[in-house]
Amino acid sequence: MISTMFSKKVMHGLFAVGALCIAFTLTAYGQVQTKTTTAAAGDPTHAIKVERGTVVYVSGNSCVIKAEDGTLRHFDNVPDSVTVTVDGKQLNIHQIQPGMVLERQTITTTTPRMITTVKTVTGTVWMVNPPSMVILTLEDGKNQKFTIPKGQMFTVDGQQTDAFGLRKGMKIEAQKIVEQPETVVSQQIKRTGVAPPPPPAPKADVPMLVVVAVEAPAPVETASAAPAPKQLPKTASDLPLIGLLGLLFCGVSLSVTAVRNLLARTA
Numbered sequence: 001m002i003s004t005m006f007s008k009k010v011m012h013g014l015f016a017v018g019a020l021c022i023a024f025t026l027t028a029y030g031q032v033q034t035k036t037t038t039a040a041a042g043d044p045t046h047a048i049k050v051e052r053g054t055v056v057y058v059s060g061n062s063c064v065i066k067a068e069d070g071t072l073r074h075f076d077n078v079p080d081s082v083t084v085t086v087d088g089k090q091l092n093i094h095q096i097q098p099g100m101v102l103e104r105q106t107i108t109t110t111t112p113r114m115i116t117t118v119k120t121v122t123g124t125v126w127m128v129n130p131p132s133m134v135i136l137t138l139e140d141g142k143n144q145k146f147t148i149p150k151g152q153m154f155t156v157d158g159q160q161t162d163a164f165g166l167r168k169g170m171k172i173e174a175q176k177i178v179e180q181p182e183t184v185v186s187q188q189i190k191r192t193g194v195a196p197p198p199p200p201a202p203k204a205d206v207p208m209l210v211v212v213a214v215e216a217p218a219p220v221e222t223a224s225a226a227p228a229p230k231q232l233p234k235t236a237s238d239l240p241l242i243g244l245l246g247l248l249f250c251g252v253s254l255s256v257t258a259v260r261n262l263l264a265r266t267a
Contacts, residue, residue, distance in 0.1 A: 033120045041181060044111040055100045061093050065102065086193040099196030107188040117178040121146070125170045130163035136172070146174075 053065035053073065062076045083090040084102055096102070123136030126143050135145045153160045155173045166172065 034117060035120075036115060036117045038113055038115050041112040041114040044109050047108045047110075049106045049108070051104045051106075053102055055096055055098050055102060058093070058096055058098060063093065063096065082191070084191045084193045086195055091193070096193070097196065100193050101196075102191065102193040105190040105192075107190070109186045109188070111184045111186075113182050113184060115180045115182055117180070119176045119178070120173060121175075122171070122173045125166050125168050125172060127168065128163065128166040130166065132163075134163065134166060 051067070053067045055063060056066050056072070057064040061078045061080070062074070063078065065073050065075065067073055078093040080092050080094070083092050084096060085091075086096075086100065121136070121138075123138045123144075125134060126137045127135040130148075131150070132148050133145065134148055135143050137143050148163050151162075152174065153162055154166060156165070156170050
């Protein structure tokens with residue numbers, strides 16, 4: 001029944017009933033016109049969560065990442081569609097490498113809004129029992145009974161009246177306004193990464209082994225020299241040496257004679 005539907009919503013605390021409302025007790029939903037509008041109920045709020053970690057193992061569609069707190073997290077069956085931006089390039093699970101530092105930024109946006117539902121019923125008063133009940137003849141000619149909530153107002157010829165102002169034969173209109181607050185939560189995930197640093201250059205005091213290939217020169221053929229003789233052949237005599245010694249002795253003898261003659265003259 002219509003009233004049952006409305007009462008359940010009120011019991012569960014899902015709706016705030018406006019100033020103009022009416023509770024329906026029958027099942028004829030076709031005679032009720034419904035209009036729903038949605039409007040912002042405040043400014044959206046944003047929450048940012050940043051997670052970082054270093055890739056330590058990659059195999060197929062699985063990887064292990066070491067978080068900043070030292071814990072290891074295993075990600076299994078990572079879809080190929082999940083990519084990470086590294087140096088301006090989009091890399092999937094098969095292209096990341098151990099040593100890469102990955103960052104996942106999750107932006108959660110919460111937007112409050114209000115959903116307003118206006119349900120309108122029109123008909124001709126067939127019988128009224130103020131302040132709690134009215135039977136209306138609807139457009140299809142059928143009579144339906146409605147329970148009137150406290151404070152309900154009706155529009156009759158453009159004027160507002162309560163249940164005590166209703167009379168048989170009056171054409172009336174009643175509305176039920178339901179306002180339902182709603183929160184819309186959306187998330188945006190950004191994944192970025194930094195490639196591992198290159199290996200360090202060798203220290204300056206460490207000698208570097210340089211191998212230079214040198215081609216051996218082609219052999220040059222040379223004429224072999226004759227072996228030197230073990231003993232020189234005799235090609236001269238001892239006569240010049242004997243003559244030289246004789247000449248030397250003659251000179252000594254003449255010098256001694258000259259000295260002697262000089263000493264005799266002075267004596």
